[in-house]
């Protein structure tokens with residue numbers, strides 16, 4: 001049996017075009033992009049071209065892109081960098097109840113430093129109500145950070161509406177777009193965001209690279225101090241190879257038509273599961289405002305991890321953790337108010353550019369067979 005990968009929200013394979021773009025930097029263009037001689041030229045030129053490609057995907061300017069080591073670093077830089085830069089102005093941050101740990105962690109750290117964090121709730125589909133964001137704003141609010149799309153259930157947040165509110169109040173808005181880049185439109189001006197996070201390995205680039213978009217004029221303190229790389233916002237000699245990879249991946253991500261094929265496969269999978277399991281499965285996440293590749297399904301009366309363990313060869317994720325017989329719901333499902341007995345049966349299937357119809361059909365069949373026999 002061929003293994004079936006349905007965990008693209010966890011990580012994507014590197015696209016061949018991306019790998020090919022990286023190759024010359026393993027052998028030829030070894031120079032330090034900051035050097036002033038011939039050996040720097042290839043690396044420097046490629047670095048800046050890549051920055052332009054990342055910016056183009058977001059409808060941004062090149063100088064608004066900071067290369068990072070990934071989504072976690074970009075989120076940390078956004079939150080800590082803005083909080084530190086604006087600490088004289090205020091000490092209050094607003095975020096949502098369904099953020100990734102790469103937002104939750106920095107928020108908790110900032111709380112230890114004396115900042116205050118308000119967490120706005122989500123509805124049963126995992127969506128924030130912009131009025132709740134508005135209601136949480138105080139005279140001390142300096143930053144709002146709400147993810148664009150959720151990694152577990154795929155729910156897409158009303159970022160443009162939150163952006164209008166943030167702008168009215170003169171508050172900066174960051175969005176963690178690690179999961180949305182390459183799946184839905186992520187134009188920073190349409191979204192009305194001042195900062196936006198990209199994670200390379202979610203968009204067919206390698207692990208170890210990401211970017212933070214920072215709108216011109218946004219005050220930000222670096223996390224890493226040192227020399228003047230990345231316009232003084234992140235010290236450390238840039239990896240032209242990784243930047244080029246992200247640039248190539250972002251160029252490919254411009255074509256959202258590929259995601260319509262993925263959406264159709266996702267719908268096919270859902271229909272097949274419904275045909276087999278009927279009332280014994282429930283969709284987690286928003287029926288419409290959802291990433292085209294994500295299907296989070298609860299198998300009622302089952303434990304997600306146990307189901308996955310039995311469906312050998314199918315790689316997918318479960319948000320619920322089982323410790324010594326006690327099953328703990330993922331914080332995202334908990335925030336959505338999903339009942340524990342339903343939430344523990346949740347499995348996240350996430351499709352990608354490489355997913356085929358045969359794989360979907362085989363995965364659905366395996367689930368049907370396994371759960372027909374499993375106790």
Ligand SMILES: Cc1ncc(COP(=O)(O)O)c(C=O)c1O
Pocket residue numbers: 009010069070071072073075100102147149150151176178179199200201210
């Ligand atoms: C929504 C979201 N934000 C941030 C991250 C962290 O990105 P990275 O793994 O590149 O640090 C992830 C990865 O799972 C994610 O899904």
